Amino acid sequence: MEKFPDKKTLQAAFERVQQYAHRTPVLTSDTMNRLTGAKLFFKCENFQKGGAFKFRGAVNSVFTLTDEESARGVATHSSGNHAQAVALAARMRGIPAVIVMPESAPQVKVNAVKGYGAEVIMCPSTLKDREATIAKVVDERGCEFIHPSNDLRVIAGQATAAMELLQDVEGVDILAAPVGGGGLLSGTSLAARYFSSSLQVTGCEPARADDAYRSYYGGTLVMPEHPDTIADGLKTSLGSNTFPIIRENVGAIVLVEEDEIIEAMRLVWERMKIVIEPSSAVPVAALLNKKIDAAGKRVGIILSGGNVDLGKLPW
Amino acid sequence: MEKFPDKKTLQAAFERVQQYAHRTPVLTSDTMNRLTGAKLFFKCENFQKGGAFKFRGAVNSVFTLTDEESARGVATHSSGNHAQAVALAARMRGIPAVIVMPESAPQVKVNAVKGYGAEVIMCPSTLKDREATIAKVVDERGCEFIHPSNDLRVIAGQATAAMELLQDVEGVDILAAPVGGGGLLSGTSLAARYFSSSLQVTGCEPARADDAYRSYYGGTLVMPEHPDTIADGLKTSLGSNTFPIIRENVGAIVLVEEDEIIEAMRLVWERMKIVIEPSSAVPVAALLNKKIDAAGKRVGIILSGGNVDLGKLPW
Numbered sequence: 001m002e003k004f005p006d007k008k009t010l011q012a013a014f015e016r017v018q019q020y021a022h023r024t025p026v027l028t029s030d031t032m033n034r035l036t037g038a039k040l041f042f043k044c045e046n047f048q049k050g051g052a053f054k055f056r057g058a059v060n061s062v063f064t065l066t067d068e069e070s071a072r073g074v075a076t077h078s079s080g081n082h083a084q085a086v087a088l089a090a091r092m093r094g095i096p097a098v099i100v101m102p103e104s105a106p107q108v109k110v111n112a113v114k115g116y117g118a119e120v121i122m123c124p125s126t127l128k129d130r131e132a133t134i135a136k137v138v139d140e141r142g143c144e145f146i147h148p149s150n151d152l153r154v155i156a157g158q159a160t161a162a163m164e165l166l167q168d169v170e171g172v173d174i175l176a177a178p179v180g181g182g183g184l185l186s187g188t189s190l191a192a193r194y195f196s197s198s199l200q201v202t203g204c205e206p207a208r209a210d211d212a213y214r215s216y217y218g219g220t221l222v223m224p225e226h227p228d229t230i231a232d233g234l235k236t237s238l239g240s241n242t243f244p245i246i247r248e249n250v251g252a253i254v255l256v257e258e259d260e261i262i263e264a265m266r267l268v269w270e271r272m273k274i275v276i277e278p279s280s281a282v283p284v285a286a287l288l289n290k291k292i293d294a295a296g297k298r299v300g301i302i303l304s305g306g307n308v309d310l311g312k313l314p315w
Numbered sequence: 316m317e318k319f320p321d322k323k324t325l326q327a328a329f330e331r332v333q334q335y336a337h338r339t340p341v342l343t344s345d346t347m348n349r350l351t352g353a354k355l356f357f358k359c360e361n362f363q364k365g366g367a368f369k370f371r372g373a374v375n376s377v378f379t380l381t382d383e384e385s386a387r388g389v390a391t392h393s394s395g396n397h398a399q400a401v402a403l404a405a406r407m408r409g410i411p412a413v414i415v416m417p418e419s420a421p422q423v424k425v426n427a428v429k430g431y432g433a434e435v436i437m438c439p440s441t442l443k444d445r446e447a448t449i450a451k452v453v454d455e456r457g458c459e460f461i462h463p464s465n466d467l468r469v470i471a472g473q474a475t476a477a478m479e480l481l482q483d484v485e486g487v488d489i490l491a492a493p494v495g496g497g498g499l500l501s502g503t504s505l506a507a508r509y510f511s512s513s514l515q516v517t518g519c520e521p522a523r524a525d526d527a528y529r530s531y532y533g534g535t536l537v538m539p540e541h542p543d544t545i546a547d548g549l550k551t552s553l554g555s556n557t558f559p560i561i562r563e564n565v566g567a568i569v570l571v572e573e574d575e576i577i578e579a580m581r582l583v584w585e586r587m588k589i590v591i592e593p594s595s596a597v598p599v600a601a602l603l604n605k606k607i608d609a610a611g612k613r614v615g616i617i618l619s620g621g622n623v624d625l626g627k628l629p630w
Contacts, residue, residue: 025340027362046588047342266625273361273590273621306588310581311630 004245005156007194013060013156014163020059020092024048024161026168026300031271036287038294041172043165046276046306050084052233053161053184053304054148058085060157061146062093070095073143077123077130079105080233081305082148087118098143100133106309149181150239159187165300166195173297176283178304179203179212179253180234182242188302189249200251202292204283206231207255212238216246216253230258230314233279233304254292260285262314268303275306278314319560320471322509328375328471329478335374335407339363339476341483341615346586351602353609356487358480361591361621365399367548368476368499368619369463373400375472376461377408385410388458392438392445394420395548396620397463402433413458415448421624464496465554474502480615481510488612491598493619494518494527494568495549497557503617504564515566517607519598521546522570527553531561531568545573545629548594548619569607575600577629583618590621593629 005013027042045053062074073096076086083099090097097118101110102125113120123133138145146154161184162175175192179185182203189201205212209227221243227235238246246253256264265281267288268274276284280303286292287299320328342357360368377389388411391401398414405412412433416425417440428435438448453460461469476499477490490507494500497518504516520527524542536558542550553561561568571579580596582603583589591599595618601607602614 044588051588269590269625273359273366275584275588275590310584310628313625313628315626 004241005152005159005190009156010159010163010190010194014160016063017056017060017157017160020063020089021056022048023164026165027272027274029272036294038287038296039298040287041165041169041298041300042272043161043300043302044274045161046274046280046303048305050081050088051305051307052081052085053158053302054081054085055088056160057151057154057157057183058082058089058146059092061151061153062086062089062095064153065144069144072141073097074146075100075134075137075141075143076146076148077101077134078148079109081307083109083113084116086146087113087116090118091116096143098137098141100130100137102130147239149183149236150241152241154183155186155190155241155245157187158184159191161302162188162191162300163195165302166191169298169300171298172196172199172300174292174294174299175199175201175302176204176286176292176299177201177302178231178234178279178282179205179246180279181236182212182238182246184302184304185250186242186245189246193249201249202286203246203250203253204286205253205255206234206261206282207257209235210255212246213253213255215243216250231261231278231282233277234282254286256282256285256289256291260289264288266315275308276303277305277308280304280306319556320467320474320505324471325474325478325505325509329475331378332371332375332472332475335378335404336371337363338479341480342587342589344587351609353602353611354613355602356480356484356613356615357587358476358615358617359589360476361589361595361618363620365396365403366620366622367396367400368473368617369396369400370403371475372466372469372472372498373397373404373461374407376466376468377401377404377410379468380459384459387456388412389461390415390449390452390456390458391461391463392416392449393463394424396622398424398428399431401461402428402431405433406431411458413452413456415445415452417445462554464498464551465556467556469498470501470505470556470560472502473499474506476617477503477506477615478510481506484613484615486613487511487514487615489607489609489614490514490516490617491519491601491607491614492516492617493546493549493594493597494520494561495594496551497527497553497561499617499619500565501557501560504561508564516564517601518561518565518568519601520568520570521549521576521597522572524550525570527561528568528570530558531565546576546593546597548592549597569601571597571600571604571606575604579603581630590623591618592620592623595619595621
């Protein structure tokens with residue numbers, strides 16, 4: 001276990017990230033307040049570069065490297081937002097990037113990564129194959145591996161979304177974020193620890209991919225068992241860094257059902273007129289269905305991203 | 316022909332509207348800039364109360380009334396955004412509202428209007444029936460008729476979207492707005508006339524509802540002939556006030572095809588992560604398809620609204 005990011009590390013990440021990322025807006029909605037009985041503040045990472053918060057962690061990681069390290073390039077494995085985020089961040093620094101993607105990845109995502117100039121290596125879709133392939137790439141080329149969630153540089157980068165929110169909104173009582181690999185939730189919980197006094201951070205997870213919930217309450221890191229949720233960004237598991245950070249700094253993890261996620265996602269599109277992906281709808285679903293005791297409270301919500309296939313909507 | 320709103324009238328509308336309406340954000344998008352070769356500033360009226368710019372005109376009209384006038388209530392005919400906007404504005408002032416709606420109006424819209432506490436009177440779907448019904452209501456009850464687009468109070472209210480945009484963005488060269496009944500385009504063109512020095516306003520219209528185009532270039536007000544466009548908010552015709560205001564203050568009207576509207580709408584959803592309705596996509600389509608000579612220019616676009624049926628998307 002490495003040393004967790006401290007307050008100075010988060011502040012340095014903040015300085016770094018704000019040079020490259022959008023400072024995303026915080027939206028409010030009378031309708032959503034009325035439906036939840038709380039005062040909600042939506043941090044819109046769907047408006048972030050690459051369409052998701054993932055760009056923060058990627059750009060923090062890529063620009064933390066020394067010139068010597070960066071010359072050998074970066075590598076990661078991801079089928080989704082992290083792949084595009086690392087490719088884009090590498091292009092911004094002008095260094096090579098290798099992205100290992102599962103053969104099951106949609107062609108449009110593969111093309112997007114290639115469009116940023118990254119090299120794509122396809123591999124079978126199992127986690128084992130992914131890890132073997134990335135290990136080989138890193139070994140052969142000496143490039144820097146940037147894990148999608150467990151990398152401490154990534155965690156510090158993801159913390160900057162909550163840091164911005166806490167600068168923009170006073171008196172937040174609760175911060176709600178989705179949890180998959182735990183990079184966002186870890187970063188959010190560290191931001192709350194260092195930059196607020198009495199804030200509870202709540203992780204929100206699909207019941208059909210409840211490994212973080214079971215790990216958090218069971219006290220032992222467990223892997224997902226056949227995760228099967230529309231929130232495809234949340235199928236991954238906690239890691240050696242994210243698990244202890246979350247155990248120590250998060251106040252609760254709550255679960256939501258698939259129909260609750262879809263309903264919350266549609267409601268946000270209809271009433272707030274913004275496009276969010278299913279993972280973003282998970283904390284919204286938790287609030288709408290009173291899985292979080294938020295009555296009368298001021299609640300920040302990290303809307304993690306807005307990358308959806310408009311041709312395949314779940315309603 | 317009544318006297319057109321002057322600069323002071325627009326300033327008074329601005330003071331009035333800002334007490335009740337959202338000051339909507341102006342968004343930018345690197346992708347959209349790259350695709351159009353221009354620098355675009357999107358005025359997001361899809362985030363306005365009621366989901367469309369219509370609330371501005373409605374609230375300006377309702378709050379312009381004297382106490383005596385307002386006590387008798389307001390009335391309008393509309394199947395869409397104007398109906399909800401007037402109902403909501405009337406509720407805010409605490410006065411009665413009667414909304415004449417065509418029998419073809421979707422039940423969800425009828426329910427929304429009733430939800431704001433307005434009385435709904437259904438009538439056959441022809442313009443003639445609508446006008447006869449509203450005339451009867453106004454005659455019998457002595458209430459104030461608020462025409463959806465031709466009312467000068469409505470026009471002054473709609474102008475406030477462009478006024479905000481011109482305050483927020485310096486050096487705008489072109490302002491592009493959709494045109495249906497012409498309330499928004501009239502107001503936008505008056506805002507440009509009074510509050511900018513060298514700005515061209517361009518109206519954007521579906522080719523399949525090209526009556527404003529034909530009226531503007533032909534010099535005679537013509538009615539739509541079987542308008543048939545996905546941009547259902549733009550099927551209405553210019554009126555006795557909007558036509559001369561547009562003739563005098565608008566620099567051009569351009570036409571776009573249906574597939575261009577749908578493509579532009581989808582692109583904005585995908586890349587900007589915001590929900591816009593087809594009418595809003597009309598000026599975006601005009602820019603993407605080079606119907607407006609905007610290369611290298613700074614272009615404000617009024618995104619008119621975001622009220623769409625998510626269960627019936629055109630792709």
